[in-house]
Amino acid sequence: MEVAFSTADVHPRDRFDYWQAATRERIADHDSSISSRDGFNAELSVGRVGSLGLVRSRNSEIQVASTNRHAARSDPSEVLLFCLLAGRILLEQSDRRVSLDAGSLACVDPRLAHTMHFLDQSSTLIIKVPQTELEARLGKNFDIAACRIAPLGPQERLTLFFAAKLEQLSGTLDRTSEETISTQAIDLIALSLGNAVDRPTQLPASKSRLVWHIHRAIDARLQNxxxxxxxxxxxxxxxxxxxxxxxxxxxxxxxxxxxxxxxxxxxxxxxxxxxxxxxxxxxxxxxxxxxxxxxxxxxxxxxxxxxxxxxxxxxxx
Known part of the structure; x- marks a missing residue:
């Protein structure tokens, strides 16, 4: 992961404005607000593992709002996964509200308006997943807005552990290995999302698991x-x-x-x-x-x- 921006290099009066410009460019268009500019600090690192874009954000308390206007300018080909490493996040999207503690993950659909409140000094790994990759595993009508994965069971704990470690792999592997790792990460994330959602989808959780097993059966014998x-x-x-x-x-x-x-x-x-x-x-x-x-x-x-x-x-x- 390479540092793309740090408020340590900016005059205190300009830190928040520069930070907002950097996150708009690297993550998604939005409006941000803070209670006080005094003492605001943040750092943004970027990287990639295969088809997954990675953004590591460390920042003071901040509120982020993506309106319908912002969402219309978002990249429709990506889904944003917020993997919280430290702090707490309050997320609201599509009339759903979830609270993220360290060690949990939530999906944000950038095509829909949402708000996020980063509490305390937070550290977040934002994983950009190709929309088509999730659709291939979960169906096109799968509702990901504010869908949360918590470490409730062994499978979810494995997913969260794997997701949090992706930044350590960025820039360390050859391309073929990166693609293999990113495919495995998306498989785990999709399976956990399918288990977490209890509302109707194009593919019920049981069918989602069957599709996942089909992918795994093919991957294991692809050379045959x-x-x-x-x-x-x-x-x-x-x-x-x-x-x-x-x-x-x-x-x-x-x-x-x-x-x-x-x-x-x-x-x-x-x-x-x-x-x-x-x-x-x-x-x-x-x-x-x-x-x-x-x-x-x-x-x-x-x-x-x-x-x-x-x-x-x-x-x-």
Whole structure:
């Protein structure tokens, strides 16, 4: 994580204004207010692990309000997860109010107005999760606004522990490892969110868990060329028809999901400087593709470039 802004470098009279400008740029558009500018201090660090954007915020007591006007200018492709490491936060969104203590996490939908009150000297890790990643696991109609994960059970405690440690991994791993870690983090978060929500969703918690198990069954055998819908469904304990029906609500299917995951792994390998010694065919075969012509066509359809051309582009830089 790299320090992007610190009030220690700013004159006391300008600290709050500079801080608000920095958080608008790095997190989301909003209005902030504080009871007194005297003694206000804050620091912002940024980083990334795979598909997850990370912002670490340490700040004095502050109130944040995102109105409908702000929400209209937000990035609709991201969901914000506030993992509280120290202090306390009061969050209100969609007529729901939750209180976060250290060691808990809450979702904020940046497309909806909300208010947050950071009490005391707080330390928060904001995790930016691609909207499509959560939708792939929980469905498009899953209501994440002010959804809270508390350390009530072993699974939730694992999720929160994993989430809080992400900042320590930023900048320490190769790209392929980062993508693997970020996928596992999103899996855990999605599973805990599915367990935490007791209101109707597109996929009930039981179905959300089945989708999660489908993803895990595929990931564990992605390198096998004989990975078939029947083998995946058998591993999960459901029929192929049921599995495809579950994935169909998310615009996917068993084999489409397998191909998407394989293509993503191949792209990461082709862009990884540590794997420059591997040929394109070796990478494709290593991730379960048996037909190299089909692989090249599918890769170009997905990413707009042939795998061989992507490799040449990376080698020329």
């Amino acid at each position: 060329t004989d990975l078939t819908p029947e083998r995946i469904a058998e591993r999960v304990g459901i029929s192929v028809r049921q599995a495809n029906r579950l994935l169909g609500t998310q615009g996917s299917s068993l084999m489409r999901l397998v191909q998407t995951k394989r293509l993503a792994r191949c792209r990461h390998a082709l862009e990884d400087p540590r794997q420059i010694h591997r040929s394109v065919s070796d990478i494709a075969l290593g991730w379960g593709f048996s037909d190299l012509t089909h692989f090249s066509r599918s890769f170009k359809r997905a990413y707009g470039i042939l795998p061989s051309d992507l490799r040449k582009l990376k080698e020329s830089r």
